[in-house]
Amino acid sequence: MPRAWYSNEKVLVNLKRLAIFIACVVAYLLLRQIPIVAGADAWTRHQLVRLGTSFGGAVARLVASEESLATRLAVCEERRATLTTDNAELQALEREVYELRGLLSFTQRANRDGTAARILARSVGGTTTVTVDQGTRQGVTEGMAAVIGDGLLYGTVTTVGESTSVVRLTTDRASAIPAAILGERRTIGLVHGKEGALLVMEFVPQDADIAVDDVVVTSGLDGHMPEGLIIGTVSDIVAQESAPFKQAIIEPLHDPREWSTMFLLPSTAGL
């Protein structure tokens, strides 16, 4: 009598391997729910983010100018003898201190309560979302503004877990931030993520008095986002004479990949 396909020894071995693999991955995900494991996991992943951020910055500086590549190479070779892993750690710490100083300056100036958060992971592509190490336990709620440096808007909290949260960056296509262009007059509208690293404010009335280099800030009109957080500056204005509206192309003042810490602001009154 022929045996059923699933009783074939090879199939059973494969199924067993598959089951163990899936069980281990699920166990890994479940273990990360335990606070002590979650803490260790968050620490490890943030160190990777810090390492990547500092190393990425160094690589970007190295390849930024081909003209000075030979000079930089010579300098690097000279340094190679003396650089150690402590130096890399020092650079990461320096960057973190720079970021935290900016946040501290912002919190002192704005006199606001909030939660400092560290990036644990970034979405692939790097311009849509980041996962941070603060969640409901630390009082994080959906709609909170994520701020970097001295009051630059980084994104908004969209999903909150017990000990982690997801921040949607302003550059994400799904992002919509109530904003105001500070020109001769204040022009309000919604700022969306555009392709690449740019942002766009659509449906700006043709008679709105805006110009290139005008500063764009949050308007706070949705009741969640604090008012006055800097989004970027107007880099271009797209207008068609026959159309009732024009578009303002906005350039953010930061590169999302360069930051590994941020400040989550509660959704209350303006600055």
Place this chain on the structure above:
Amino acid sequence: MMASALIALAFGAARSLEMSLVQSFPLPYAVMPVMLIAGIIVLHRVDLVLGIAWLVMMSVLADPWGEGATTVVPFLAAAVAAVPLEQRIFANRSVYALLGMGLSLQFVVVLTAVIMAAAHGLWSDTALFGHGFLTARIYETIMLLLGLYGGAAAFWRLSQWARRTFFLHA
């Protein structure tokens, strides 16, 4: 069975590496598809079933293109295509077969995504994928091939170590 547990461990490590370390690098280094590279090596060099499971779980848990749930379908197509590719076309264990396997799977994934985007465009005004999608895939393919080439050598050393340490034969 130890191999399955180690592969799962590698899955978690590759996920953390890609999402925390590699994504913090500037472009084009940030498009290095660490999980896909590791998945293809597992598929080609360790075990076809585990490799397929890797690709499917990766598309569900890691959002490999940052495009949300739409990514799952192209990677399911790649997982299906991997069976005949591994068993009939790239059956030998050379580096060239590995590179061919990676290139073929990437082709299947991108082709499926393009078909999906075209079908989506028939009834929607919004694009299914971002503007730089295909450009990012081109960079990703180059990084994939470089990563597979380097990864094959690294895997060989790692497997030698694992054999000596854990008496594995995978």
